[in-house]
Amino acid sequence: MFTGIISGLGRITEVAPLGADASHGKRLTLATPPGYLDDVQPGDSIAVNGACMTATALDVAAGSFTVDISAESLDKTCGLDVPGPVNLEKALRANDRLGGHIVAGHVDGVGTVTHFAPVGESWELRIAAPRALGRYLAYKGSVAVNGVSLTVNRVSDEDGTELTINLIPHTLEHTTLGSLEAGARVNLEIDLIARYVERAMSAP
Numbered sequence: 001m002f003t004g005i006i007s008g009l010g011r012i013t014e015v016a017p018l019g020a021d022a023s024h025g026k027r028l029t030l031a032t033p034p035g036y037l038d039d040v041q042p043g044d045s046i047a048v049n050g051a052c053m054t055a056t057a058l059d060v061a062a063g064s065f066t067v068d069i070s071a072e073s074l075d076k077t078c079g080l081d082v083p084g085p086v087n088l089e090k091a092l093r094a095n096d097r098l099g100g101h102i103v104a105g106h107v108d109g110v111g112t113v114t115h116f117a118p119v120g121e122s123w124e125l126r127i128a129a130p131r132a133l134g135r136y137l138a139y140k141g142s143v144a145v146n147g148v149s150l151t152v153n154r155v156s157d158e159d160g161t162e163l164t165i166n167l168i169p170h171t172l173e174h175t176t177l178g179s180l181e182a183g184a185r186v187n188l189e190i191d192l193i194a195r196y197v198e199r200a201m202s203a204p
Contacts, residue, residue, distance in 0.1 A: 001092045002047050004100035004142075004149020006175045008033045008088040010048070015081060018068060025070040026081060028053075032063045032088065040065070045091040045105070049176075050147030050187040051077050052091075052105025077107045078185040079146070085176045087147045100149025101142040102192045109133050111145075113184045114162060123172060125165045125180065129188055134161035135198055136190035144189040148175050 014029035030048065037060045040046070044055050046065070053067035074081055092098070115126035127145065129137065137143060137155045143163065144150070148171065154164040172178035180186070 002052070002089050002103040002105050002147070003092055003096070003098050004103045004144045004147060005089065006087045006148055007090055008036045009174070009176065010036075010086050010088040012048075012080070012083045012086055013064070015083060023071055025068060025074060027056075028067050028069060028080065030065055030067070030086065030088075032065065034063060036088070037063060037065060040090065047087075047089040047091075047103070047105045047147050049077070049079050049086045050103075050105065050144050050189055051080060051107050076110075077187050078110045079187070085179070087175050089147055101144075103144050103147070103149060103189060104192055105147075106189060107187045108136075108190050109188050111163075111186050111188045113180050113182055113186060116180050116182060119166070121169060123167045125167055125177070127163050127165070127186060127188070129161045129163055131161050133188065133190055136194040137161065137163050138194070141194065142191045144187075146176060146186050147189075148177060 011031045012028050013031050016027045018024045018027055037058055042058055045052050046055055055065045056068055057066045069080055109130040111127040111129045114128050117124055134157055137152055141152050143152055150165045152163050153166050156162045
């Protein structure tokens with residue numbers, strides 16, 4: 001379980017195939033900030049761009065770890081099959097502060113950035129989300145974008161589903177979201193509570 005409060009900026013440094021064809025997954029090697037892995041053990045969960053992964057091997061001295069990601073997970077996410085910067089979050093401890101919202105690390109769909117521009121001191125981010133996720137998105141509700149807990153400012157269902165988010169400078173400086181641009185794809189996880197409410201309302 002996670003909170004959507006990013007605890008470190010990492011980088012995928014190597015992507016290696018786990019087999020000879022597309023039915024096999026990949027092994028990722030990730031670099032982390034100094035000291036990030038001091039309290040991490042093999043088998044611990046770390047969210048990488050919002051997707052919960054298991055640390056399979058650690059090199060604490062070098063500040064790197066590896067994860068194995070299945071072909072199914074690669075198909076349902078974006079940005080985890082190429083080298084580049086990623087958001088990292090260690091799993092929540094029972095006595096930790098819940099600074100964002102309850103995040104499971106299970107990506108529900110991939111969205112596409114339609115607009116990203118400054119508005120005053122902040123930036124406005126608009127994302128076209130899969131239509132199936134529209135019922136779970138609400139004004140002032142929560143959503144995780146590449147693992148970052150954010151508040152939805154507006155939802156439009158006129159032409160598909162588009163959500164609007166306001167990003168403050170702190171978020172831009174401490175996550176990878178500051179490098180987004182129109183056309184970029186992002187991992188989305190809807191609010192876990194919204195998922196249960198929808199199920200409760202629709203169950204026979």
